[in-house]
Amino acid sequence: MRGFFCALFAGIICLESLCGSQFREDRITDNEPTYAIRYETGKSDLQQEIKLYAQGAVLLDADSGRVLYGKNETIPMAMASTTKIMTCILVLENAKVDETVSVSAYAATMPKVKLYVKRGEHYTVRELLFSLMLESHNDAAVVLGEYIGGKLLGETGEISEHTGEESKAALHRFAQAMNEKAEEIGCEDTWFITPNGLDATETLTLPDGSVLEREHHTTAKDLAEILRYCMKASPQRDLFLEITGTQDYSFTENGRSFQCHNHNAFLQMMDGAFTGKTGFTNKAGYCYVGALKRDGKCLIVALLACGWPNHRTYKWSDSRELFTYGLENFTYRSFGEETFSGREQLLMSIPVLRAQNDALTEEVLLPVELDPETEGVEGLLMGPDENVEILYRKEQYLTAPVEAGECVGEISYLVDGRVWRRERLIAAKDVEAIDFVWCCRQILLRFLVRSL
Template identity: 35%
Template sequence: MRRSGQKTIRQAAAALCAAAFFLGAAGISSAAQLAPPPQVSAKSAALLDGTTGECLYVKNGEQRALIASTTKIMTGLLVCEAGELDRTVTVPDAAVGLEGSSMYLKKDETLTRRDLLYGMMLHSGNDAALTLAISVSGSEGAFVRQMNLRARALGLTQTHFANPHGLDSGENYSTALDLAHLAQAALQNAQLRAVVSTKTAVCAGRTLTNHNKLLWRYDGCIGVKTGYTRHAGRILVSAAERDGRMLIAVTISDPDDWRDHTALLDYGFAVLGRDTPVYPQNRRIVWKNDCKKFWRAAQVSHAAGRRS
């Protein structure tokens, strides 16, 4: 009887060991199917699940840096939230001949905010950005204050804006993580999302081609914005959507950004394709994007400023 009991125990133990082995092997096989995160040449980078805000990959994600024309994501968001995109705008003197990428606007030329928005987000026109800022807030300084208030409202604690276009300034900076969360908020705006996903457009007699090559090269790409200055280097914020899941990738100071974004997005979709995606511990979710509440507060602030 004792031998029979011992035999039963040994058989049960063997079965448990076998089960543990096969479960372990299955786990190893599942892990092996997912390639390790890509090695990117950027000084800093981030990859976000655009639906949940979960961080899938980060490299120096909180490192402040110049952000060049990706600044225009915030400018575009504020313009779209302000509305009246068919409103006619007269180009101010300050915007004519502004350095860097340009729509080549002429003094006293009239365009709609919509035309200027396409010129800013596709062709990266610095003159268009400044014209829009003055149209929305009355002056560049007032618009920049709204940019910084909006950044705070979105929880972008490592971001500060000094102008609406992104020309180099020590006070115009952000991080890879903050830019990713900014893009997440921007893509919730249907009008801005439609603009940044456009490959080419004809506006005010100008044919505009989007600088974001991933719109042609990467299946599912939906924008968002390129950036470059000599001091900032190459900066890219991109987004792609497949099967109802969105990814947002950011690289800062990256000489090989097109390749790196392809690798990051491929990796992200592989992660999201798993039954149970695994996220890093240091994840962060963007605050609720309540633009109506923000603009009500902005109007009160603007009115108070006029009275003082």
């Protein structure tokens, strides 16, 4: 009889866990919600004013993509031959450098600056890429764009046999690929029409029948992002850097010899400069995008409308100004080294309601741990007075069942209002929920124990 009453008591406790804990769960949800706390480290400060010739400019941290300095960096402008960095990377991603390309009549009509290719001639992709990126030859850009555009259209014949309309159709398909890549990279206001960057305007008919005029353009920020993709994220980044970092390249084809010299003079102007592209049209003015690596920092500068003749050196002085500003005013800060009160509380165990527990009356506590996989960057280049905001949240109570690895909170690191890193708090083990079968098993076990 005594065993029966003990088992009955166990059953009452189990049933209370099933029914009564739901009342407690509701009460906690209403009165003790999940909490979130924000901490700030450091002080915020406005960016330093820098005198630049460029009408649009940006200094970008190549590792994180963070804008360290901007001047009209989101204003659309013509970008001239800096366009060719996109042409180069698309060609590298869609063809092998030893492939042979033929020249169409349309490509041979391109204006200076050019390689002076002739219809029916053949060149390798590698030769044309050095012509494109070192000498900025407009006809080389069209030969390559027409070749890749034709491949994307499924063509298998010789490009040299193209009619004028077929050449334009292939180049239009290549421009589509350029815009698709720009969108993939995250460029919010960039539109490509030509592979060489010559000023152009096109008329688009929208699905609703309306007409839209679009110009060949980008922004300083988008241009820097495109170079960042070329040198950091593209599967062909090594070839891109090899080509754009070469000083001189010579080759012989079709009975003619060619010598290409890199017009990116900034490679020799500042220690650590390693890639980039110049550009000029009457509309765009002088443009430049380039990168520098020094003192553990990798920086990108993009300049648009940086003077007109006779001010071709303005782009070099602006580049030096921005790179120097980045080197002297920003240091790397690791988010893992940021401290705030309460961090130790985040890893404290969390009570779990309606959880199976052989002791019946004891509270079930779930161990919590940091997920080894994180989102975002490890740290940022930051100015001495910039602030880091740390926002964390953690569930105060959970309701079973809970699976190991389930997210129960997170720590977010923000700079300038943007989240740069997230660390997830996860359940360290499974916790099963009380159910009718478990209750019956507990009653039976206690009845048998008391009966023996």
